[in-house]
Amino acid sequence: MDGAGNTNIAALMTEIGKTARAAARELSQTSTMRKNKALTAAAAALRARAAEIKAANGIDMAAGREKNLTPALLDRLALDDKRIESMAKGLEEIAALADPVGQVMAAWTRPNGLKIERVRTPLGVIGIIYESRPNVTADAAALCLKAGNACILRGGSESFHSSQAIMACLLEGLKAAGLPPSALQMVPTSDRAAVGEMLTMTKYIDVIVPRGGQSLVDRVMRESRVPTFQHLTGLCHTYIHAAADPVKARQIVLNAKMRRTGICGATETLLVDEAVAATILPPILDDLAKAGCELRGDAGTRALDSRVKAASPEDWDTEYLDAILAVRLVKNLDAAIDHIVTHGSSHTEAIITEDNAAAAQFMGALDSAILIHNASTQFADGGEFGMGAEIGIATGKLHARGPVGVEQLTTFKYKVHGDGQIRP
Numbered sequence: 158m159d160g161a162g163n164t165n166i167a168a169l170m171t172e173i174g175k176t177a178r179a180a181a182r183e184l185s186q187t188s189t190m191r192k193n194k195a196l197t198a199a200a201a202a203l204r205a206r207a208a209e210i211k212a213a214n215g216i217d218m219a220a221g222r223e224k225n226l227t228p229a230l231l232d233r234l235a236l237d238d239k240r241i242e243s244m245a246k247g248l249e250e251i252a253a254l255a256d257p258v259g260q261v262m263a264a265w266t267r268p269n270g271l272k273i274e275r276v277r278t279p280l281g282v283i284g285i286i287y288e289s290r291p292n293v294t295a296d297a298a299a300l301c302l303k304a305g306n307a308c309i310l311r312g313g314s315e316s317f318h319s320s321q322a323i324m325a326c327l328l329e330g331l332k333a334a335g336l337p338p339s340a341l342q343m344v345p346t347s348d349r350a351a352v353g354e355m356l357t358m359t360k361y362i363d364v365i366v367p368r369g370g371q372s373l374v375d376r377v378m379r380e381s382r383v384p385t386f387q388h389l390t391g392l393c394h395t396y397i398h399a400a401a402d403p404v405k406a407r408q409i410v411l412n413a414k415m416r417r418t419g420i421c422g423a424t425e426t427l428l429v430d431e432a433v434a435a436t437i438l439p440p441i442l443d444d445l446a447k448a449g450c451e452l453r454g455d456a457g458t459r460a461l462d463s464r465v466k467a468a469s470p471e472d473w474d475t476e477y478l479d480a481i482l483a484v485r486l487v488k489n490l491d492a493a494i495d496h497i498v499t500h501g502s503s504h505t506e507a508i509i510t511e512d513n514a515a516a517a518q519f520m521g522a523l524d525s526a527i528l529i530h531n532a533s534t535q536f537a538d539g540g541e542f543g544m545g546a547e548i549g550i551a552t553g554k555l556h557a558r559g560p561v562g563v564e565q566l567t568t569f570k571y572k573v574h575g576d577g578q579i580r581p
């Protein structure tokens with residue numbers, strides 16, 4: 158089923174929700190060993206079925222080229238042996254993580270003898286709506302499973318065949334561990350009406366996680382009646398402070414922008430202290446231009462390199478997800494902070510400096526989910542944080558912030574143990 162015909166989307170989604178809720182009850186009591194067995198068996202299936210996955214991805218890539226997807230979007234969509242192996246390793250890393258379910262977060266005894274524990278417990282059923290990156294299928298499903306949650310995945314039409322092939326491997330893992338196939342479900346239609354249904358399924362879905370472009374996130378935040386993990390745009394900044402090491406700055410900026418331009422942790426705006434711009438910035442601009450990056454800058458930046466185009470006011474507020482970088486000179490650290498507060502999306506910001514006091518001021522004054530000192534913004538990734546993988550980067554302030562890993566996919570409950578106490 159691909160969304161054509163007279164599919165009853167509401168009935169389809171209700172059935173998916175019912176079976177997911179039943180599976181969630183079973184998963185909440187499933188042992189760590191069984192969950193890990195499902196994950197490692199799925200990793201083995203990814204490796205064994207690599208040729209099938211690449212063939213399915215080839216169909217999606219061909220369709221993407223016909224739709225004239227940008228090079229950045231095609232890069233996000235593409236799967237090769239290296240990326241499939243990375244998915245498999247990601248599942249094994251998640252299996253190796255400590256199981257958060259049942260962890261005692263705090264415990265205390267009241268004067269009346271009541272013993273109270275705060276214990277981690279699964280959220281229940283998590284709905285994940287994402288677009289062109291098929292690896293999200295594996296990462297998100299694995300994290301949900303490890304945290305004892307059932308998962309309903311709704312991928313984008315661009316990655317439909319790739320995601321289905323990956324899901325087949327995940328289902329093989331569930332079967333190997335004797336877990337219900339409804340624990341991990343993919344919406345079997347690319348009909349956009351399915352998204353609308355998910356956003357109203359308060360009876361069956363506990364949390365919605367949107368992972369995609371601004372239009373998707375805006376729709377979810379506007380229409381969802383289910384609680385969401387807020388994931389806004391990745392308008393990430395790198396600031397070169399007056400006390401920056403030129404060698405570090407050159408290496409970090411090129412990586413932060415050009416390693417993978419289509420991910421949410423890619424730097425979109427470069428801020429440079431006026432005091433060092435004339436010496437530190439020209440080699441950086443040259444590296445970026447030679448790597449194929451389009452440069453857009455203010456007057457001070459354009460004076461240093463003729464290849465820099467004039468930046469428009471919109472450039473300071475744009476997440477390009479492409480080989481385009483906005484560059485601005487700032488008077489000092491305070492001016493850099495002001496720019497980020499005005500134009501940023503609270504995702505990830507980096508400062509390059511050898512002045513630890515300046516780094517501390519930068520990290521203290523800004524309230525983005527991730528703040529980085531002397532390293533690339535491309536480290537804004539749950540795998541790089543040691544979480545095995547992530548569902549996304551949450552930029553809201555409630556429940557989860559930054560990379561959403563297994564712990565962030567749990568809530569807690571209180572267990573109270575007595576010995577006949579009654580309340581006076």
